[in-house]
Amino acid sequence: MKVAITKEPLDPYKEVVAYEREALPPGKHGGVVIFVGTMRDFNDGENVRSMNLDHYPGMTERHIERVCQEAMDEWDVMDTLVVHRVGEMVPTDPIVLVAVWSAHRKDSFDACRYIINYLKERAPFWKCEITTEGKKHWVEHNSEDPGVAQRKLQKTA
Amino acid sequence: MDIKVRYFASLRDRMGRAEDQVSLDGDKVTVADLWSKVSDEPIAENILVAVNMEYTDTSHELKNGDEVAFFPPVTGG
Numbered sequence: 001m002k003v004a005i006t007k008e009p010l011d012p013y014k015e016v017v018a019y020e021r022e023a024l025p026p027g028k029h030g031g032v033v034i035f036v037g038t039m040r041d042f043n044d045g046e047n048v049r050s051m052n053l054d055h056y057p058g059m060t061e062r063h064i065e066r067v068c069q070e071a072m073d074e075w076d077v078m079d080t081l082v083v084h085r086v087g088e089m090v091p092t093d094p095i096v097l098v099a100v101w102s103a104h105r106k107d108s109f110d111a112c113r114y115i116i117n118y119l120k121e122r123a124p125f126w127k128c129e130i131t132t133e134g135k136k137h138w139v140e141h142n143s144e145d146p147g148v149a150q151r152k153l154q155k156t157a
Numbered sequence: 158m159d160i161k162v163r164y165f166a167s168l169r170d171r172m173g174r175a176e177d178q179v180s181l182d183g184d185k186v187t188v189a190d191l192w193s194k195v196s197d198e199p200i201a202e203n204i205l206v207a208v209n210m211e212y213t214d215t216s217h218e219l220k221n222g223d224e225v226a227f228f229p230p231v232t233g234g
Contacts, residue, residue, distance in 0.1 A: 037234050053233070054165060054166055055233070056163070056165055056207075056210070056226060056228070058210055059207060059210035059226070060233075062210055084233065084234075095234070096233070096234050116234055119233060119234050120231075120232075120233060120234035121231070122212075122231070123231060123233050123234075124165065124207070124226075124228060124231050124233075125231055125232060125233025125234070126165060126166035126167075126228070126229065126231065126232050126233075127232045127233075128166070138166050138167040138170075138229070138232075139232045140167075140203075140229065140230065140232075141230045141232060142230075142231075142232050142233075142234065
């Protein structure tokens with residue numbers, strides 16, 4: 001398992017190839033499922049010029065590692081790789097990579113979906129967008145999640 | 158007890174600072190007690206709380222050396 005937070009531009013496909021060579025025994029996995037999240041040039045009807053991604057160092061890594069471990073406990077997964085950008089980025093930049101290796105595809109599909117969904121719900125990152133008019137605004141919630149699940153987290157964590 | 162308090166994202170902008178170092182007296186001091194030391198306003202409904210990097214709520218009892226973070230809903234991925 002590898003979790004990395006980086007300020008550098010992210011080339012997700014190079015990361016997958018490099019990690020597979022370095023960490024996976026050759027010939028044992030039947031596939032890798034990859035999710036790459038990229039930056040849009042619009043959000044809530046506004047045109048976005050750039051974005052700054054803030055995070056809570058230490059807590060972020062801890063919670064992503066926990067989500068990956070939960071996925072490895074739940075499905076028959078050989079390995080997981082998560083790389084997340086922070087700092088300044090522009091539309092089309094990759095923001096996040098989740099890659100999951102398994103012997104059979106169902107496990108890696110299910111585990112990859114679980115990891116990205118719970119990363120978005122629990123990992124302390126915050127997007128601050130700069131619009132084409134130069135206005136700065138913090139994104140208040142992810143589009144898939146109105147925030148309700150995060151309130152529940154406090155009770156169940 | 159001494160507590161390190163951290164604020165992130167829009168809450169950091171609203172507080173006008175990234176962190177505080179707070180000394181509190183007495184036992185059974187909760188996160189809610191700490192919040193009333195650092196802000197005159199009630200804690201907003203959507204604000205999340207972490208103590209030592211684990212999610213919790215405002216009834217959590219603090220101990221010396223804890224790091225408490227307040228932040229808005231997370232928006233990564």
